[in-house]
Amino acid sequence: MTTKLVQPSSQTIASSVPVPKALVPHLDQCALLLDIDGTLLDLAPTPREVWVPPELEQTLKDLLIRTSGALALVSGRSINDIDLIFAPLRLPAVGGHGAEMRLAGSGEAVATHAPPLDPELKSRLAAIARISPGILLEDKGYSLALHYRLAPHTEKAIYESVAAIRAEHPDAPLEVLPGKSVCEIKHAGFTKATGVLELMKHTPFRGRRPIFLGDDVTDETVFAIMPDLDGLAFSVGRHSELTAGHFDEPRDVRNWLAGLLAPPLS
Numbered sequence: 001m002t003t004k005l006v007q008p009s010s011q012t013i014a015s016s017v018p019v020p021k022a023l024v025p026h027l028d029q030c031a032l033l034l035d036i037d038g039t040l041l042d043l044a045p046t047p048r049e050v051w052v053p054p055e056l057e058q059t060l061k062d063l064l065i066r067t068s069g070a071l072a073l074v075s076g077r078s079i080n081d082i083d084l085i086f087a088p089l090r091l092p093a094v095g096g097h098g099a100e101m102r103l104a105g106s107g108e109a110v111a112t113h114a115p116p117l118d119p120e121l122k123s124r125l126a127a128i129a130r131i132s133p134g135i136l137l138e139d140k141g142y143s144l145a146l147h148y149r150l151a152p153h154t155e156k157a158i159y160e161s162v163a164a165i166r167a168e169h170p171d172a173p174l175e176v177l178p179g180k181s182v183c184e185i186k187h188a189g190f191t192k193a194t195g196v197l198e199l200m201k202h203t204p205f206r207g208r209r210p211i212f213l214g215d216d217v218t219d220e221t222v223f224a225i226m227p228d229l230d231g232l233a234f235s236v237g238r239h240s241e242l243t244a245g246h247f248d249e250p251r252d253v254r255n256w257l258a259g260l261l262a263p264p265l266s
Contacts, residue, residue: 027260031070031208031231032063033094033196033222034253036077036085038180038215039236042250045149046136047077050085057089059258064091066261069104069204074192076177076184076218078140079109092205097177097186097218098195099142103202112198114142114190121165121172125185128161143177143186158183177218184218193221200229213253 034040037050044050064071072092073082079095079102090105099114117125125144129137134151135158138144148154159176162183166174177184196212199205210231212222215238223233223242233243236253240246247253 026209027063027066028068029209030067031072031200031205031210032067032257033072033074033199033210033212034257035212035214035216035219035236036073036075036082038250039213039219039253040073040250041085043149043180046147047081047138047145052086053254055258056254057086059254059261060086060089060091062261063257064105067204067208070208072199072205074196074212074214074222076140076143076145076179076192078142081140092199094192094195094199096140096142097184098190098192098198099186101195101199103199103205112190112195115187116142117144117174117185117187118172121169121174124165125162128158131157131161140184142190143184145182145184147182149181152181155181155183179216179218191221192218193225196222197225197229213247215250 037043040056041050041052060071069092072094074094075082076097077095079093079100082093082095083090092104093102095109096114098112100109100111102109122144126137128146129135132151132154134148135154136147136150138147146158148158162176162185166172173188175186175188177186196210200210210226210229212226212231212233213236214222215236220242223240226233235243235246237249238246247256
């Protein structure tokens, strides 16, 4: 596993240092922003089958304390869904690809003025799931997701069907988010990046250096804004030119996060 702290360019700097040693002394100045599926948690056949290891729950609790509350989950899932997965733990979060936000686990989720999908279009897009019983339809409120991990042969048909509906409604502000065995459709105009930008305006995140970890195409928008926030981004499971390093898999991320809590070497 390679987790080197480097500038996000094609050239690796010789003086780069391991990520944990670089960050442990500065947790009180950082904001940890963490994607969930494929980053913190291993992917599962269906969204409901993901599993939160008990040691991760404790790590997140401890990091929340060490960062004075500046730790947030950043996900395409709704905040309600995030809470169900991590229950009884409640954390600050950006949910629904930036459609909603919660600044503290004890607070309530608030919408970020993100418009919902048109009901008629949503109904037509939902009907695509009838292509195969292996396609799982997930209504996230602000978006609609078609999961085909159980029916990988339907990928082409799904995207062709979505393209046909978009062609019939050329003025509809739709955005298609291709993911890992999922096709997600939402209203254009908000992203994980817009959610993170809003989050970073508020206490306890304001004035801190954001550290974002993500694994999927939908995380690219956040990768791209990290330099503007004097932040760092790390990818999981793949390399990205927009990031300062990468982790091989979620297990490596979980171990790295736990390592941030260890006292620095003297």
